[in-house]
Amino acid sequence: MAALLNRVETFLFLAVLLTLSSPGFCQERTVAITVDDLPYAGSTQGQRVPPPTLDEARETNAKLLAALKRHRVPATGFVIQKTVEKLGGNEILERWIAAGNDLGNHTYSHKSANALDVASVKTEIEKGEIAFVPLMERAHKRQRFVRFPFNHTGDTKEKHDAIAEYLKERGYQLAACTIDNQDYVFNDAYLKAQALGDVQMAKRIKAAYLNYTDQQIDYYASLNKQVLGREPPQIMLLHDNKLNADAADEVLSIFESKGFKFVSLAQAQADPAYQTPDTFYTQFGWMWGYRWARQLNVRVDGSQEKEPPEWIPDYLSR
Ligand SMILES: [Zn+2]
Numbered sequence: 001m002a003a004l005l006n007r008v009e010t011f012l013f014l015a016v017l018l019t020l021s022s023p024g025f026c027q028e029r030t031v032a033i034t035v036d037d038l039p040y041a042g043s044t045q046g047q048r049v050p051p052p053t054l055d056e057a058r059e060t061n062a063k064l065l066a067a068l069k070r071h072r073v074p075a076t077g078f079v080i081q082k083t084v085e086k087l088g089g090n091e092i093l094e095r096w097i098a099a100g101n102d103l104g105n106h107t108y109s110h111k112s113a114n115a116l117d118v119a120s121v122k123t124e125i126e127k128g129e130i131a132f133v134p135l136m137e138r139a140h141k142r143q144r145f146v147r148f149p150f151n152h153t154g155d156t157k158e159k160h161d162a163i164a165e166y167l168k169e170r171g172y173q174l175a176a177c178t179i180d181n182q183d184y185v186f187n188d189a190y191l192k193a194q195a196l197g198d199v200q201m202a203k204r205i206k207a208a209y210l211n212y213t214d215q216q217i218d219y220y221a222s223l224n225k226q227v228l229g230r231e232p233p234q235i236m237l238l239h240d241n242k243l244n245a246d247a248a249d250e251v252l253s254i255f256e257s258k259g260f261k262f263v264s265l266a267q268a269q270a271d272p273a274y275q276t277p278d279t280f281y282t283q284f285g286w287m288w289g290y291r292w293a294r295q296l297n298v299r300v301d302g303s304q305e306k307e308p309p310e311w312i313p314d315y316l317s318r
Helices: 002-021 054-070 081-087 091-098 118-127 132-138 157-169 183-195 199-228 242-257 265-269 288-295 311-317
Strands: 029-038 076-079 102-105 234-239 260-263
Touching: 029 054, 029 081, 029 091, 029 242, 029 265, 054 091, 054 242, 076 081, 076 091, 091 102, 091 132, 102 132, 102 265, 118 157, 183 199, 183 234, 183 242, 183 311, 199 234, 199 242, 199 288, 199 311, 234 242, 234 265, 242 260
Parallel strands: 029 076, 029 234, 029 260, 076 102
Antiparallel strands: none
């Protein structure tokens, strides 16, 4: 009798497991994590802070990679070749690949396409391949993604279409992104607090960052749902910076607590939403929800999107 009950229990357990894991059971939320400005994003404050050192970059990436691994995230990192050359070598990129992540092209020198002609955009992409393409090939990965600096994808129809045609010829897919949390603004403030040795302020900034990230995930998820009538796989845009190295565990846990499963960028972009014809020309780096809204003629109210708390830029300008 006990053995029979055990078998019944095992059967029921397996049946529940199968139901939960079958795709039709419930709409599964998925998100791809993308990290820009590899091998190190540093600060956007230019001359006001010292240039990053290789040690800083190593430490930041080690923390980031450890968090990605703990949460089983198949991430994609977008490489700025000029930073690779400045920091002197491929070591950090090799670690990203060895940990099972993908690399993509973030151009050679991170210039806005708005300020370049088509020939220069092509050169930026080709020179951007020097380190990441051989590393991806060695790992037998053929997928090629490019993300343009500031998500500037061509500000006129002529430029936009010429760039799109060129990407196709060269075997690239344009990397989309659907959620942005202005991590670079918080990171600048975080670096300032750390440079001043203000531990309390650094903590306060990190807490505000996590709170804002939580809000932005909900905001963009509902925007995308409004535009498409369903929630597509999301694509989170983060940067390779110190704040994310210290906050990655919490950021990834926020996604988990909202029921998201982590997928690769290629898996996310296999969704038909990302085949929406790209016929929208802008000088701005809009997230894809806003682009889809324009392309599909859905009226959305971007003023509902909140900015980071005012005390963050205030602290930076002090
Ligand atoms: Zn960038």
